[in-house]
Every structure is written in C-alpha cells, then in structure tokens.
Amino acid sequence: MKFFEQIAQSIVEKASAALDVSMSITDAKGTIIGCNNVDRLGSYHVVTEEVTKAGRSVIFTKENVAGRENVLPGVATPIRFQQQIIGVLGIIGEPDEVGKYVEFVRTHVEMLLQESFRTETFYLQMKTTELFIQHLIHFKEWDNEGTLQNYCEMSGFHFDRPRMCILIDIEALQTAKREKKAVRISQYDLFQIISNYLEDHAQDIISPINPGQWIVLKYIDHYDLSKARRQCEQALRALKKFLQNQNAPSYVSIAYGKSYEGFAGVSRSYQQALQTLSTGKQNKKSASGVYAFDDWTILLNALIQEIKPAFAETLADYVEKLLSHSNAPVLVESFLVYCEQGLNVSRAARKLFVHRNTLLYRLNQLNEILSIDTQSFEQSMLLYMALKQNKAMKQPMQVT
Structure with a gap:
C-alpha cells in the first residue's frame, strides 16, 4: 500500500517524540518502512511473519531475542486496515515499560491510515470527476x-x-x-x-x-x-x-x-x-x-461585451469625440446616472447632488457635441452602451 509507506516514517517520528520511545513499522512483507534508526529502513524484520500469524501482540524479552538478527526487545502488534493485517508496529524497550503505549499507538496508526486512504480516494475521484466535467462543459x-x-x-x-x-x-x-x-x-x-x-x-x-x-x-x-x-x-x-x-x-x-x-x-x-x-x-x-x-x-x-469589433469602432468614434471635450468626465458621469435613473432628470439630479437645471445644461451640452437627443430612449441607450463598452475594454479580464 503506497500511502502506508508514505506516512509510516512520519508517524514514527511524531509518535516517538511525543512518548519518548523508539519504534518501528513494517509492511506486510516484513520490510521496515518507518524507524527511529534510519539505518534499519528497508531491512527485513523477521518477527513480522510471527506477529502476523499470531494475530495479536507479541512480547520480545532480552532473553528470547538473543541471537536473532535485527530483532530488539519490546512489544510488537499487528496493524489492521479494512479487516486485514497490513504490517506490524514495534515499540522498542523493556516490555513492562513500553507495553502501556502499544494499544494507543496502534489505534493512532490505524486512524491515520483510514484518514490517508480517504484523502487519497478523494483526490482520485476528483481527478476522474474533473476529466468528466471538462468533457461536459x-x-x-x-x-x-x-x-x-x-x-x-x-x-x-x-x-x-x-x-x-x-x-x-x-x-x-x-x-x-x-x-x-x-x-x-x-x-x-x-x-x-x-x-x-x-x-x-x-x-x-x-x-x-x-x-x-x-x-x-x-x-x-x-x-x-x-x-x-x-x-x-x-x-x-x-x-x-x-x-x-x-x-x-x-x-x-x-x-x-x-x-x-x-x-x-x-x-x-x-x-x-x-x-x-x-x-x-x-x-x-x-x-x-x-x-x-x-x-x-x-x-x-x-x-x-458582445458588441462586434466593427460596430464597436463606430461607437468609439462618438465616444472619443465626447471624451476629447474639456468637460468630458462630468458629462459622462451625468449622462450615465441620467440613464440609470430611467431618463428622469429630477431623480438623476438628486443622485448627482446638483440642481435640476445644472443637469439639463449638461445634457444640452451632450446634445450639441454628439447631435444626440438625450430625451430619446433609443438614442440614449445606444450612447450608454457605447460608454459602458469603452469602459469595459479598458478593464483587464479577470477570469482565466
């Protein structure tokens, strides 16, 4: 199990630091995949088969590990995932001293395995779903x-x-x-x-x-x-x-x-x-x-935004003519508010905080500059779209 190998060393380092004990983790084949002594990583741990067959914790004293290669005193217990034994956790030390940690660490390891499996499964499903979505859209x-x-x-x-x-x-x-x-x-x-x-x-x-x-x-x-x-x-x-x-x-x-x-x-x-x-x-x-x-x-x-380039260029000619006027910022703002207030001069004047006659004067200026009738809904709408389109073209796209 690849994800077991990926997290074993991290589990050993964190758990042993918290409990101040040494430990090792092997996979189902007996290969050490997590250990405080990094020189033992990748080596074969013969007790894995013994503990797996027993299906329970096994105690190893100084006496019964004498002469056995790569075996240290302590307690070893099987690690289970989805009802199967997938490796062995070994806590090194005097069995009477380290035995109290075995159940706690084993449970912690199995919980981390479940969480790691759920996360890995999630990302695999997301990749599949994302590919489907790309085809769909x-x-x-x-x-x-x-x-x-x-x-x-x-x-x-x-x-x-x-x-x-x-x-x-x-x-x-x-x-x-x-x-x-x-x-x-x-x-x-x-x-x-x-x-x-x-x-x-x-x-x-x-x-x-x-x-x-x-x-x-x-x-x-x-x-x-x-x-x-x-x-x-x-x-x-x-x-x-x-x-x-x-x-x-x-x-x-x-x-x-x-x-x-x-x-x-x-x-x-x-x-x-x-x-x-x-x-x-x-x-x-x-x-x-x-x-x-x-x-x-x-x-x-x-x-x-969907206005075609050729027509946009025609509208741009009128916009440029307006923007070249010395009072352009005030005229543009006044006109846009006038349109957004439903061509209602009184409401637009209140929105702009100006006298009604001041707004009428500005609209008359627009009429003269562009030969437009600002009382006409159709003509005002066309100029409104031209000004908004010009503004949109000057803003960078924010969606990739």
Missing part, C-alpha cells in the same frame, strides 16, 4: 457524447432533468497560479465547504475545473432560484472566512447560469455562468459577490 466543441454516456453509466449520474451550473472563483488561487506563489489551501477542505452549502441531492456534482475555480452542477427538481442565491451567499461567506483563517486573500466570486436538460444544456449553463462571472467581476462594486445570469444588469453588461 466543452460538449459542443469536443463532440463526445459517447464518452459522457459511458461515465454516466459507471457513476450513476443522470442528465434527463434540468441542471444549473454554479462557478466559484477563488482569487487567491488564481493569483498564486499567475505569480507562481505557494498557496497551501486543501482541495479537500474546499470541497467540504462547497458541498456543505451547495449540495442538496446525490446527483449534484462538485469538482475543481482549474487551479482557481470550482464548478457545481446542481440537479434541479422544482428548485427555488431564491434558495439557490441564498445558498450561494452562504457559501461565499463560509469560503471567505475559511480563506481568512488560512491567511489568504479572501476574494471569492460566485456566478450561476440558468437550468437546462441534457449534456448540451449543461454546457450552455456553464457558458452563461462563465460570462456572468466575467461581467460581474468587471463591474463589481466590492471584492466579492454573487452574480446571476438572469440579472438584467448582468445581461446588459454581457451584451455590451
């Missing part, structure tokens, strides 16, 4: 329905009901990847937090998709979208607290798409969540947040 590009069907048959996942994609972006891990910094955050701990707040059904799938992002594919069965947002907000708070406790930057963003059936539907929901995450992070008012694809502000900003 790139369904249209990779044309891999057969591969997905095979995985579903093996895992018991079903896609005949709507699923919603939730993306979790952890900026500390993104930064560590870009700057090649060592940020030690356990995937197992992240999985536990995410599943605790976002997993409701055995069909829910949770997996990392890159070093800084996790995905949750929620199985929807009369699912309440308001509940989904509450769960995302709770998960956001829990993840931020966890990162703070790890002394890591606690910037977390969560975005989700709409729910659809089938493999293609999940891929579509993922693309929506990805777009929502990008848009939400670019227009965020705080370092963290929860963003929904069906939020009209998100939809508008997503539409602005």
Whole structure:
C-alpha cells in the first residue's frame, strides 16, 4: 500500500517524540518502512511473519531475542486496515515499560491510515470527476457524447432533468497560479465547504475545473432560484472566512447560469455562468459577490461585451469625440446616472447632488457635441452602451 509507506516514517517520528520511545513499522512483507534508526529502513524484520500469524501482540524479552538478527526487545502488534493485517508496529524497550503505549499507538496508526486512504480516494475521484466535467462543459466543441454516456453509466449520474451550473472563483488561487506563489489551501477542505452549502441531492456534482475555480452542477427538481442565491451567499461567506483563517486573500466570486436538460444544456449553463462571472467581476462594486445570469444588469453588461469589433469602432468614434471635450468626465458621469435613473432628470439630479437645471445644461451640452437627443430612449441607450463598452475594454479580464 503506497500511502502506508508514505506516512509510516512520519508517524514514527511524531509518535516517538511525543512518548519518548523508539519504534518501528513494517509492511506486510516484513520490510521496515518507518524507524527511529534510519539505518534499519528497508531491512527485513523477521518477527513480522510471527506477529502476523499470531494475530495479536507479541512480547520480545532480552532473553528470547538473543541471537536473532535485527530483532530488539519490546512489544510488537499487528496493524489492521479494512479487516486485514497490513504490517506490524514495534515499540522498542523493556516490555513492562513500553507495553502501556502499544494499544494507543496502534489505534493512532490505524486512524491515520483510514484518514490517508480517504484523502487519497478523494483526490482520485476528483481527478476522474474533473476529466468528466471538462468533457461536459466543452460538449459542443469536443463532440463526445459517447464518452459522457459511458461515465454516466459507471457513476450513476443522470442528465434527463434540468441542471444549473454554479462557478466559484477563488482569487487567491488564481493569483498564486499567475505569480507562481505557494498557496497551501486543501482541495479537500474546499470541497467540504462547497458541498456543505451547495449540495442538496446525490446527483449534484462538485469538482475543481482549474487551479482557481470550482464548478457545481446542481440537479434541479422544482428548485427555488431564491434558495439557490441564498445558498450561494452562504457559501461565499463560509469560503471567505475559511480563506481568512488560512491567511489568504479572501476574494471569492460566485456566478450561476440558468437550468437546462441534457449534456448540451449543461454546457450552455456553464457558458452563461462563465460570462456572468466575467461581467460581474468587471463591474463589481466590492471584492466579492454573487452574480446571476438572469440579472438584467448582468445581461446588459454581457451584451455590451458582445458588441462586434466593427460596430464597436463606430461607437468609439462618438465616444472619443465626447471624451476629447474639456468637460468630458462630468458629462459622462451625468449622462450615465441620467440613464440609470430611467431618463428622469429630477431623480438623476438628486443622485448627482446638483440642481435640476445644472443637469439639463449638461445634457444640452451632450446634445450639441454628439447631435444626440438625450430625451430619446433609443438614442440614449445606444450612447450608454457605447460608454459602458469603452469602459469595459479598458478593464483587464479577470477570469482565466
């Protein structure tokens, strides 16, 4: 068992330091894989077979080890994992003195083995799930329905009901990847937090998709979208607290798409969540947040980002004309607030803390500079999108 070999020496060092005794651990073949005396590592320990056959602790006194090679006085006891003896723990010293530690150390070793096995199993499952998720979210590009069907048959996942994609972006891990910094955050701990707040059904799938992002594919069965947002907000708070406790930057963003059936539907929901995450992070008012694809502000900003380059260049001509004006910052801010207040001059003036006539004067300036009618919803909307698109182009993308 590879993981047994990997942790044996560490167990010996920590346990012997705490109890002030010497000890050794062998594998099922009798090879010493953990020992205070490193010169004995890799050597054969003949008593392993004897203790394994006995199936219980065996005492070795000075008298009955005389003349036996590589055997020291003490107590040896079998180590069990999943009802099988996989090695032997030996505590070296006078049996009457060290015997009191045998049961405690053996139990500790077996608990560590169980924990190590669970962790190793978790990472193996995560690797398999992550590969499946990559195939799933790139369904249209990779044309891999057969591969997905095979995985579903093996895992018991079903896609005949709507699923919603939730993306979790952890900026500390993104930064560590870009700057090649060592940020030690356990995937197992992240999985536990995410599943605790976002997993409701055995069909829910949770997996990392890159070093800084996790995905949750929620199985929807009369699912309440308001509940989904509450769960995302709770998960956001829990993840931020966890990162703070790890002394890591606690910037977390969560975005989700709409729910659809089938493999293609999940891929579509993922693309929506990805777009929502990008848009939400670019227009965020705080370092963290929860963003929904069906939020009209998100939809508008997503539409602005999708403006084709040729048309964007045409809009840019008008924007540049406005930005070259000496009073441009004030005019742009006034116009954006005016639009966001539903073209209501009085509300916009209050929002800007200016007199109504001052705002009207600024709007008239815009009318003259761009030959636009700011009372027209259609024309104002077009300029609003042009200004927002120009602002978005100047901001770096934050989603990898």
